[in-house]
Amino acid sequence: MQVSSVTTQMASAKLTARPSAAERPTAAGQNGHEAGVNGAPAGAPTAATTEPEIVDPFCNADNPQIITFQDVTSAAFKIRKGVELTPCVKSHFSDLIDMDIYLKKEFLQFTGSFKERGARYALLMLSDEQKKTGVISASLGNHAQGLSYHGWKLGIPVTVVMPLKASLMKIQKCRNYHANVVVQGADMGEAKRIALKMAHDRGLTYINGYDHPHIMSGQGTIGLEIVEQVSDIDAVVVPVGGGGLIAGVATAIKNLSPNTKIIGVESEKCPSFTRALENKSPVFVANQETLADGLAVPQVGYNAYATTVPLLDKMIVVKEEWIALAILRLVELEKCVVEGAGAAGLAAILAGHLDEFIGKRVVLLICGGNIDTTMFGKCLERGMAAEGRLQRFTVTVSDGPGGVAKLCNLLASLGVSIKDIMHERAFIRDIHHVEVKVICETRDWEHSKEMRRVLQETYSKVHFYDMPMAITE
Numbered sequence: 001m002q003v004s005s006v007t008t009q010m011a012s013a014k015l016t017a018r019p020s021a022a023e024r025p026t027a028a029g030q031n032g033h034e035a036g037v038n039g040a041p042a043g044a045p046t047a048a049t050t051e052p053e054i055v056d057p058f059c060n061a062d063n064p065q066i067i068t069f070q071d072v073t074s075a076a077f078k079i080r081k082g083v084e085l086t087p088c089v090k091s092h093f094s095d096l097i098d099m100d101i102y103l104k105k106e107f108l109q110f111t112g113s114f115k116e117r118g119a120r121y122a123l124l125m126l127s128d129e130q131k132k133t134g135v136i137s138a139s140l141g142n143h144a145q146g147l148s149y150h151g152w153k154l155g156i157p158v159t160v161v162m163p164l165k166a167s168l169m170k171i172q173k174c175r176n177y178h179a180n181v182v183v184q185g186a187d188m189g190e191a192k193r194i195a196l197k198m199a200h201d202r203g204l205t206y207i208n209g210y211d212h213p214h215i216m217s218g219q220g221t222i223g224l225e226i227v228e229q230v231s232d233i234d235a236v237v238v239p240v241g242g243g244g245l246i247a248g249v250a251t252a253i254k255n256l257s258p259n260t261k262i263i264g265v266e267s268e269k270c271p272s273f274t275r276a277l278e279n280k281s282p283v284f285v286a287n288q289e290t291l292a293d294g295l296a297v298p299q300v301g302y303n304a305y306a307t308t309v310p311l312l313d314k315m316i317v318v319k320e321e322w323i324a325l326a327i328l329r330l331v332e333l334e335k336c337v338v339e340g341a342g343a344a345g346l347a348a349i350l351a352g353h354l355d356e357f358i359g360k361r362v363v364l365l366i367c368g369g370n371i372d373t374t375m376f377g378k379c380l381e382r383g384m385a386a387e388g389r390l391q392r393f394t395v396t397v398s399d400g401p402g403g404v405a406k407l408c409n410l411l412a413s414l415g416v417s418i419k420d421i422m423h424e425r426a427f428i429r430d431i432h433h434v435e436v437k438v439i440c441e442t443r444d445w446e447h448s449k450e451m452r453r454v455l456q457e458t459y460s461k462v463h464f465y466d467m468p469m470a471i472t473e
Ligand SMILES: Cc1ncc(COP(=O)(O)O)c(C=O)c1O
Pocket: 113, 115, 142, 143, 209, 210, 239, 240, 241, 242, 243, 244, 245, 246, 294, 295, 297, 339, 341, 342, 367, 368, 369
């Protein structure tokens, strides 16, 4: 893969139109599909692509740009007054897991994620003319919020195209930050095409949320802070979506601490970097719904990939159940409200993917906290189910006085908490009995097993529902 350094490339880049997919001889181009995020590849011939497709000049498959340590340090200098220097503190998990774990709390940035760093740097690096005309991007949430907020603070007009499925909370937040919010496009692929077209037509500067070199450099400033805050780090674990965060952080850390391992983590539902590594180049990977929506980028960036690969020590794909459990654990043990992407590093440790670092010092990037309330509730419940702490069963008890009370008392005596209970008679053959359905909460998997044993000893008809989420046995 041919590469060139950022600084030589930035000044002259302009949005260019190329023939529509229908007009081009091949739709996907040499390096596979180009942009699509959460949807069809950008080149796919849909009704919307009869017009010429606009190409982002900063993300060129044939000329990927690798950022340097100097790019990251100049970003750090420029943004230092506009973003938080977040804490990186020893975690309560350290004693439980026998690993010296530190949490870099990037969810404490004003808009709830690290995305502010890259956004602010990219905005500060615009020419006066570009600042006046404004910028545009497509995003499901965190990048849009970072860009909107810092655009507002710096007096630069920001337009964000958010797909129809973006969360209402995130859309509203961008509006609160005075951005021009366009809610259009079934998915990120479509939103990006719309944003590129608007950029072309209105002379706005398009800022890709993970592959623009200034974005990667800005995210890299986290790495500089980590090395200042924690000494002798054995590994830094970085959640991966489009790859901009890991590209920047790896550039900073490998330069200052070459022996520190850089570990990437993806959700099993969107393993785009893992597939890119197998393919030896970014490739389109259809994403599924994931708890870690911040990581749902179907194709990693060309610049991010080229920058990261030489610095990467390991890439992990983690199951969703572990992400749910990590969200739950971060609330319970650390009092941190974190989104799925932010919990991915801890998920990898809980799942045993980093056992080689037992007894060593590991920094986890807790990179975002923007989880909407409904999703948060679901994650907590899923986490509890995954840990075997939520149980569901049906039991047939006497319909005589005290039959249901006996069951409730038995559960109470075991210290089990009933969350939901209902009983029905109409469909039971035996007129003297009633079927009771219970959802209950236990302390842990051992406690659940004790409850199951006692119920089986007490009642002849008891059925426990399968727990497809359970990961503890
Ligand atoms: C909270 C959070 N973590 C991690 C990532 C991944 O960052 P990148 O796309 O630069 O790999 C994102 C991306 O949006 C995010 O929002």
